Amino acid sequence: MSRPPVGPFTHKGSLQKQPGASGQPPVALIHQTSNILHSGGETQETARAFNAASLQLRKTQPEPRIHSLAAQMFLSGRASHFTWSGTLKERGNSYTGSEPLRVGMTAPGSSGLEVLLSTLQRVGDVESTLNTLNVLDELLSAGTDRRIHYMISKGGSEALLMALQNTTQGLSPDFSVLIPLLHLLAKVGHRDRGIGVKAEKLEAVLPTLELLRHNVKNARRAAACLWVLRVFCSSVSTATLIGNNRGLDVIFRLISPHNTQHTRRVRAAIDTLAALLRSKVNCRAAVAKGYVSGLLKLYEDWHSHDPNLEHVPIRRALLHCLLHVTSSQEGRSAMVAEGGMTLLLQITQSCLAVAGLECLVKPAVQLMRKCLPRCPIPLTSDQSAYSLLLPGRSNTHWDADTKLDDSFEDESEDDTEHDEADCHDYEDDLETDVSVLSSRPQPDRSVEELEQYARLCPELHHNFRELDLASEVEDSSDEDLLNGGLENSSWAKMSRSVRSRRKSQQPSASSDLQTNLQKMTPCGEEEKDLNAHEFHSHYLRCQQEAAAQTQSVAGYSILAFPDFWGHLPPPGLEPMAPRRPNIQRKKVLEDIQRFLCPQDVINKVIFDLDDPSYQSPSDQQDSLRFFSKFECGNLRKVMHIRRHEYDLILNADVNTSQHHQWFYFEVSGMVANVPYRFNIINCEKVNSQFNYGMQPVMYSVREALEGRPHWVRSGTEICYYRNNFHPSCRKGSSLYTLTFTVTFKHDEDVCYLAYHYPYSYSALQAHLQLLQRSVDPRKVFFRRQSLCPTLGGNSCPFVTITASPPSRNWKDLHQFRNRPCVVLTARVHPGESNASWVMKGSLEFLCSDDPIAQTLREAYVFKIVPMLNPDGVVNGTQRCSLSGEDQNRQWMKPDISLSPTIFHTKGLLLYLSSTGRTPVVFCDFHGHSRKKNVFLYGCSVKETLWQSGCTVDTSVLKEPPGYRMIPKMLDRIAPAFSFNSCNFLIEKSRASTARVVVWREVGVLRSYTMESTYNGCDQGIYKGFQIGTRQLEEMGQKFCQSLLILCRNRLDYNSKIISHVSALLDLDDSPLDHKSHNCFEDDEPPCVEEIEYHTHRCADLGGDELDAEVNGNASSTEEEDNNALQCHSNDKFQLCPSSVQQGPRERLSSHRRLCRNMDST
């Protein structure tokens, strides 16, 4: 065989040496290869497929081409012997940038493709071009997108563009070649992000537009041109170029007025228009040309002429056009001015109930939300209604919004919102500096300063003289009280405290409440149980006494009824609420209706902290009455919106203008069995567990008085979504609505609604008082002290619990005074009331008669700060103390006057450490608003370094694995606990949290944050249930029990304990049998309905959809074409069937079927 020189090639060898060239039918060969590759071959295999394809091409080439191709085929096997920089340059075309066009023939296997591409670019005969196109299409459609990407990487897009340019030159372009070429270009270009830029550089854009202009009447040609223009628009500059050359007009004329002929062309035109409108320049032009009303009219027409839902893709494409147009303010204004909102709302409402129209509902709702004018929240100022002059700061200092904004981004221990985008930041946030990780900073104060904390170690000074005076212990005549009445053990324990009575003060419930109390007759059952009743009145007195001492910024004089009367967990577990499909849309559409029909909106302020005339429940006849001027309450303003609908605005944390999440308010004046909708409209987090089965809690005074004093999960139609309000001073920020509907059981009841089970400061004080009186001092050493006064003038309670020494002899006292310490804290974040319930469980367990509790008391001294932020709790804040700062970011350098509780807790810890009593465990209890279950965060240098991918040799770092023992134990014994949610990483952004500072500066190995869900569990026996106070208290109890693992080697257990807990004690210490999970993993299940926050995004057509359209056009018989390129084949990917002989085609189809069968096995 002769070997004529082919272009720039040089070659050696002969065709006969080419393997695989013998005997096989070419098409079969392709298929053999593509068959191998069908499941998405590697690049090398892909290259092999292309090689085989070019072999096949050789067979179908007319004789002269065979020579050149044969030579190239031969060369392909010996490619390492030459280099080739492509044919484009040599052709002397206008292209100058060599880099993207360089068709590097560097891999031996790549040359088959090069052959195909170079054939394409040569001005050759029609048949060989068609053959090439056909082979390429066949190859590209057989495998995955990977083949197309491979071809793109080899300069495929450029080759196709060149071929396009060649074919369009001259007076009458040959459409027999152009149509398949355009189709292939659309398919390939759709996967090539750079196609627009390449087309611009190769000057292929305007010729294509010109081609369209001349062929608008030929539906098939027009569609082919449109798809190509559409993929060119992947580059905004290309879209602008087309727009500037009157492309918008050409295309808009193809779609307007409504016309159901040639729907493929119409759809291609609308999709192309949508792509063009990605350019802001085009958007403005489109608005100026009045296209918005045109598009709306079209949308309406297509909707009303589509009873059988045949044109849904066209309708959707129109919505995409509108979505793009409304990216500009002009577009949004035009949309509203042209009545687009009303139209869309009507059409969308009619679509909601129709199956199969989800793809229209979603963009339509997005569009309406986007166009809904954003407005400021109806407040004169975002700043909290309450402020407090801080020591050492001017009054105006605190509201530095920009500063607060930053700190808001720096989310808390519990609440990091982890988007995918944040993952990278999260990795960056890991502390990887080994010197920082392994250094132990000097204490932030002197040993002399620390001595004051000896005061907080009463166990060191108490002389136990009373042990000699056994008679001092009361003979409790109240023991019998235990047996009657309230079944709950903690209440029973508390009832033991009915030992001494103090003079009670005036009841402090709200006047409204008292009126209501008078109206209601207490249930007889309660009266019958005198014991319980007596205990309960004692409890009430304790509450009142405590409340009377409580200081609030607003000067609250009253306690909410539930805090005063008490709460018992309802019987049974409460399942997570099911989410109704379309609930979010339904609510959003209701909101949009509000905008469209302002005449239906009452919009009357009925409660306003800023206006004294609205501050107490009035006797308005036609609306509910709201009130929240009580401890932990935080309602700022309420508007009556529609007959049974209210907008609620929460007060910001004192001395800040944000942190809206926690809520607690009283509502009265209701009619039974009427659904009332409540919207809390100034929430700030981007998502909430309210979208995943969580309900708010409600307490009914009437129910309580009838013997059911329960906070219960309540509310239906719950969802959480972004609204169209922005803070009054921060226009760029978004706000979110939590909406829920409550149907009250009783007329004229007084009910309380809250984010989570409230637990007030007064309740804590009352509980501590009851607890103190409940313990037997012969067994339990219980001391209640004040850690320090707070900024707001409250006392921060501090508790020491341990076992009293059995005697005053030296040995017993020595053991007593040298017990190691465990330090527990909670509620640094006031909104995290779950942490208080966990703490309540811990405290009650530690004071209980349980043998494990007794063992733990004998082993440890427990130092407990049950509420690190009393002021925040009292004043109903979510996150901060009165200083307006997150107290869990102050641990590194706590300010004695602004963060006194942190300053002194840290002081105590440093004191313990300085006296050789470094705590064995420190744990700070929190609540987590984004996750389910209960879990721990700890500190591990090794895990942090591993996680960050740090190359430091961690084997030289000495780190005892003991930090995992407690979480592993909890995973076994605590039903709500999940080890898989734990993590032990040290983040820079957390450097000033309790956990990290106590680990690093105090040297506590087991320093933890315990996070409890507000929602419920997705594992264990509580799976699918919301968490209640019983489960939270149980968690506190289990946490204490888990500490037993630490003292198993040091204690002489009595036999009772061993039988009790032997199973718990054989836990081994192996460090890494669980995989560490990162807190940034999103553990949310997918919402039934996607949460539509991204109103600016719209999904455009996917690749498959475009392929389907293009293939449809290829096989179109819609329009007779002059070139009579008819196609009778329904084969999915056949571009130019007329060019392939009948025989091979049949074989081809059978092969394809074979391939498909093989795929499916």
Ligand SMILES: [Zn+2]
């Ligand atoms: Zn927290």
